[in-house]
Amino acid sequence: MSELSVQEPAASERIAAILRDEILSGKISPGQRILQEEVAERLGSSRLPVREAIRILDADGLVDVEANKGARVPHLDINQVEVLYRMRERLEPLALIESMPALTEADFERLDEIQVRIEAGVDVQAFLELDREFHLLTYSHCPTEQLRDSVTRLWNSTSHYRRAFMEITGARRMWIVNAEHRLLLEALARQDSQDAERYLVGHIQRTRKELSQHPEIFTH
């Protein structure tokens, strides 16, 4: 049987993927409401798969759903984002330790490629996407799905504030990030979980502390 379409995803998941991308890329901002009918018409489906897509996004931590009042991208304050970073500091090392032994040669090649591209100089949007792919790729072999999902949710919830932060601090910060990524990559390559964990925690901690010095990001 030469069926080419490799398992067409359900419409609800396709729509969820589109909306997810629009939220992560900033086309939809915190506080903004998501209207079922508007999305349905725009993507050429009925409202029903959109409703399911919204529930999927809810599970992703990308929208808040309130009964009879619809879905909107949540607006977080500085304290909440700080706690999300503290959660990252505690969960991501666990995910990394679990995933590290299973990293393949192809993974390392991709990680290197990402890093080369960032260092070659990219705009904020590209940096955010590559940085996300970099870290999530290092966790991708963690055998506990709940842990991977929890980490992904944390990245989702903080995406808008990471962008706002990068737009303020700009290229200056990328230098530090690049150095930290390189240290982390080397530790991973020599299977040194101690060092890898140390660099990762430091990386997240530093970001949290710098972020907390920019409360203007959270004034809406």
Add this chain to the structure above:
Amino acid sequence: MSELSVQEPAASERIAAILRDEILSGKISPGQRILQEEVAERLGSSRLPVREAIRILDADGLVDVEANKGARVPHLDINQVEVLYRMRERLEPLALIESMPALTEADFERLDEIQVRIEAGVDVQAFLELDREFHLLTYSHCPTEQLRDSVTRLWNSTSHYRRAFMEITGARRMWIVNAEHRLLLEALARQDSQDAERYLVGHIQRTRKELSQHPEIFTH
């Protein structure tokens, strides 16, 4: 307007609450499939709110949804549950620290009442429910919703294995748990976050280690 019904919840949330209870109480076991039509007929609704309810349970970490294949309660292996406990060890202290300062007199009375009831001797099911309420109540004032939700998901995902464990170890273990709860309560009462965190981590760690000595729980 003397409307008594204090904001009737949507049917999908009502159904989700019922199914959540059935999963947590063990009426629906890991591996078991959830049929939309069966639930709809049983609860007297159409399949549509059941579909939404299943998505809500997915966000709660109580079911796995696969496109065109429906929802089933996930079956975890011993390694995954161990990692879930390690996640608890890292996240719950954070939630506790954030919540502790806001605990009220009423909360302490309720915590004490729960503890008295457990110590008076209860069956496994009642113990599980009271123990869950005890811990989640100590986190209830954590201002970061994502953290509260993450912790709740961890309790949800491990509920079946906690029950299986308690059914094996029985009343013997409750003694230790009671002692640990008392120590934790006292630390909370005197606002000693250092001690509270220490007791909580020890409590979860001990449970994880004992659990990992009963691999027979996970043979299905």
Add this chain to the structure above:
DNA sequence: TCGCTTGTATTTGGATCCATAATTTAGTGC
């Protein structure tokens, strides 16, 4: 007997229509 294929039954996914709740707008009284 075992494996494969094909047909049937079951179950999930999506569209349309209707009901209900929330929001906005227009109107009225002060």
Add this chain to the structure above:
DNA sequence: GCACTAAATTATGGATCCAAATACAAGCGA
């Protein structure tokens, strides 16, 4: 002009019907 009320609009929630995919079972062949 402002506050409150009521009606109209808008958006979400639910029921029913139909389509598509999966799972199951019987029959066929080796």
